[in-house]
Amino acid sequence: MATDHETSTLDARPSDRVLAVVMIVIATGAIVFSRDMSIMASVFPRTIATLLLVFSAALLIKSFVVHPRRARPEPGSVGRRLGLIAVMLVWSFALKWLGFLAASLISAAALAVLAHYHAWTPRRVGGYAIALAAIIGAFYTLFAVVLNVPLPVGLLWRQL
């Protein structure tokens, strides 16, 4: 809950409306998909979904009646943000197929590129690569070898 101590805020009406509509859809979906549950198991989801509907409707109404404002989000590079999101998503899906080590090494390298704003010198590349490889290697050893956690081996390799 870090505060955005803002002097300027944004008009929240359009975003609130979108949020409210999305929540209404989710809540309705929850009720619709609870049809094939037994009575006992459907009571809670339906109650919550109904409450969610009420709250979202209230939010929607509020966005028309009052003029809500929201904090201005931190500015920044959209491209890099999307890049990180993409890398993380691919990483999580790739674990099963590429195996833990391969997926992690590639993704970590990609993230390092995304997070770096200054120039790349050969020294830096080498230094960072070693550092990251060391960190990944250390944790891999700790988890897979010492703690015996079965890290994904990579179905792709097995099929080769």
Next chain:
Amino acid sequence: MDTLSFMAAALSPINLMLAIVGVAAGILIGALPGLSATMAVAVLVPVTFGMPPEAALIMLGAIYTGAIYGGSYAAILVNTPGTPSAIATTFDGFPMAKRGDGDLAVTLSTLSSMIGGLVGAVALLTLAPLLAQIALKFGPVEYFWLAIFGLTLISALSEGSTLKGFIGAGLGLLLSTVGVSVIGADIRYAFGSQFLLGGVETISALIGLYCIPVLIDLVATPSAHLEPPEEGRGIRFGEGLSLMWRGKFNALRSAIIGTAVAILPGAGGSIASLVSYSEARRTSPRSDQFGKGEPDGVIATETANNATVGGGFIPTFVLGIPGTPPDAVILGALLVQGFRTGPEMFTTNVGVTYTFIGGLFIATLLMLPIGLLIGRYAFKSIVSIPKALLVPSIAFMTIIGTYAIRNNPFDVVVMVVLGVVGWVLSRYGVKPSPIVLGLILGPIAEQGFVQGYLMGNASGSVMGAFFGRPLSLAIIALVLLSVLFPLWRAWRTRSPKETANGH
């Protein structure tokens, strides 16, 4: 006295060494986002099989208490709770770090964790049987009302729009229903996927909702993550001490709350710290500073969550029912050793029990020097690591930590997806805390409600079951207080203004 001599046995070289190693290992594990206290204890249980019971207990207890404390490092320095019990520490810990007081926050956390741990251990030593009996009085109906109380805390914690806080909580509550229901054994919202069958794992959702948005925003700008501290400032121990003294009532009250919550089986550090934070904010003269980096916020949460260590052992030892998730693991380890809990712990096995409690005291006290040492290096390194290394490292730890919870690669996908969703929602004004709170309290509320309903049905009166029991009425009163107090306060602050305008 016999008790003292048993406790003194905890000072033997082996036990002492186990305590030191346990605390240090626990702190390091707890500090990493994704590795929780439960996991730390679970992976190290096999190591204890060759040991005598009191040595095993001391080591596991030391790891447990270190891990709960260590969770605050990640919470303060990276805005991601290292363990669920550190969620509330992010509220004020991270803002403190952002404005350059990260080292102070870590020092405060160390001191608070030690005090909280001591209070919990004292309760275990002196009041265990009594408190355990009280814990038994809490049935499904009481748990239901407690969950409602927890949910009303959202209104106290919501920054900005209370409405959005409730929407977030509603979303969290819905997410908690995904999977197989306890009552009815229905498969809910799984859409045919065998992965969703396992439900949304709390810790992976926690990591996702807190860590991923932090990472997304870290990548977005070239500016440094945290302000480096002024040169030669050390760990600000003196400053920390004086702040602790100022907040002594807060610390004591929070420790008691933490112990009280922990004796209820099923309630752990996350709930304890949230309740104590809410109370601290309610009674503080600086309540509007909470959420912006108020030291009392950190004191409240860290005292409470370490008090749950000692407190959680009370039902575990006296009743054989685990008070918190790590206790369940420790209980299993004890049973395998052939070590029975229950009255035997205070009669035939009393030596082991008191030696363990002595060890717990020692481990808690050791947190201060070890914690300050490690904390200093943690702070220095986080501040000085370039973003290009920090981002991949943290991302990597979230991935491996999430995977290691249930050895399920799908949990990692859930973590990332929820994280992205959480980031989007956060920009729209729905913060992660209500969602996580809904996720944690959902099962408690639902089970309490349905079980209470069934019980009421059997005894002829459902209303009687829910509203007729003295303990539940007390909790309902708390709920009303928690809902009405902010409204009352808002009304009060408005009146003087209106009076002023009237003239």
Next chain:
Amino acid sequence: MRQTRFTTWKLGALMGGLLSAAAIAGPAMAADTGSFPDHNIQYIIPFGPGGESDISARLQQKYFQDITGQQLIIQYMAGGGGAVGWSQLNEMDGDGYTIMGTNLPHIILKPMGKDPGFKTEDLKNFFYFHYSPDALIVKKDSPYKTLDDLIAAAKKAPGSVTVSGSGTQSANDIANRRFESMADVKTTYIPFKGTGAAVTALLGGQVQAEWGYTTTAANHKDKVRMLAVAANERHPLFPDVPTFKELGYDMTGGAYRGMAVPKSTPEDVTKKLSEIFGKINQNPEFRQKMEDLGFVLIDVPYDQMDDFMAKRRAEYEKVAREMGIIK
């Protein structure tokens, strides 16, 4: 520009190097069928740590090491009441170095309802080593001194006697239903999440009785007593507790536990595993420890497995129809 090209080159080389390193490290080691087992075996428990499956597995661990010289490494894969683990079993390596705990009635009952991601026949069980007999448990100071007391109370006011148990459509739930139909009474079964929570409810007086197991009663010996046990003979730890059979109700059953391998595991390796665990089960020390905790040991090796499963399936199918799990 030179700087950029240089960078891209370097990055490319870096990633290429890392990839090859990973490729070499990635694939699993070749399986060695010479002297089985020649390295550690992964034992996956599809539940969380601290439960009965965990405890019985850890007891097996020690004796496994004594017999084979290799370690049994316990992992957890909780979720869906076991479904998450069982649905992923057949995706794992079938070289005999990965085994998973299985439980009855779960693996038979679950697929009968909504699709849990696996079918009973898909699980290749190779040894079943114990069961915890169902037991009807009350607090020490409960007004019900014998089973008949409880039945009388239930007949007087149908539905008023509350009984806790772990989960719905679980061993406890089934035990309750069978009991209800045999004794011709109606009780209110209140499901809880796990045996621990069910016992807590009993101890706190929230319910009047609990469907648990002999292991539960053994764990809380000082606070509870059993009204009856669903076994063929009285349990050595509790010589005073009658069996349901003695009292006139033909009810035996409980939660059975065993182990399975992925379907692709070759027959000879499976048989070897069955032998090893059979030996563990014969070890007198192991038997003593298990019995002290309340378990009842049984021996169902690989060649008797199909028979055993068929019998259990018939039992459960009947109850499942009554409960409405199968339409």
